[in-house]
Amino acid sequence: MRKIMWLIPALLLSACQVQAQNSNAMNNTPSVTVSGQATHYAVPDQMSLTLWVEERGQKLSSLKTQVDQASEKVLRDLLERDIDKKDIQSYQLQVYPQYERNDNGETQQKGFVVQRQIRVTLRDTSHYDKIVDMALAQGVTRVANMQYEISNADAIYQQALTDAYAQAQQKAKLIAERAGLSLGHAINIREQSMPRYGVMMMAAERVSKSDVSLPGQQSVEAQIEVTFTLQ
Structure with missing residues (x-):
């Protein structure tokens, strides 16, 4: 029983050392952090x-x-x-x-x-x-x-996120090439934008003709921050 009690702290200490080694290895890995942004436009189709x-x-x-x-x-x-x-x-x-x-x-x-x-x-x-x-x-x-709202706003925002990632990847690749390195994989991705849907309409805009008050185009923006390894 005493042997088991001594073994548990030893295993915990060993696990902490391995975790610290992995963390140090990650910190020593060359990397680049870039941002990506994309904007899509759509006309609101509901209210x-x-x-x-x-x-x-x-x-x-x-x-x-x-x-x-x-x-x-x-x-x-x-x-x-x-x-x-x-x-x-x-x-x-x-x-x-x-x-x-x-x-x-x-x-x-x-x-x-x-x-x-x-x-x-x-x-x-x-x-x-x-x-x-x-x-x-x-x-x-x-x-x-x-x-005013866009009925498929979620799908448009997801596409904007995809395009924002592609832009960030392209920027990171350019930086890596200029530094004489090659781009590795993404190790951290952080979404920096929040989807905002809808254009507020004032009560005074109520009119008898439906073509007098128009919502126009609405922008759906996505922005992310990505960290890539460098090789």
Whole structure:
């Protein structure tokens, strides 16, 4: 038993020495670190927006009923307009106390605020005006967070990452040749960019003609940092 207890620390010490040797060997390996960047462009082909149903008053149960009824009408009409269920997100009911200041400057509760958000993705942006008109007619009190989006943005970003790596590899190869060396393999890759999709649209941009407000092209950028060995 005592022999085994002495053996375990010895094995751990040996493993640490091997790890240190491997780390030193890696640190002594000639290498070059370069960055690569690529930008792809696409025209947004869909839109998302948030519909708010909100009521204020004294009687909480009545406010909840009004918000539920208006929400049901909006959801029903969205489905009747061929908006897919997966493109509709109806969030939980939210309740807040409503406060006001009296003549003495004191804050007092004057009732409640009951609200629900409905997030909608429009695959056909030409339906935007009709959807907003319908929603306002059914009790929606606010339309916000309107955003143009690219439906295949993830695929475009992945392609941009591939091109960014190719650029970094080409830069590293050029540096290696100038130094009289040959390029080895990549030993460290770090993504420096974050995919950002969507172009925010102001509420004032709502127009009757679909060709007046256009999203234009949107850039999808990718940037990475790569370390290659040199031989």
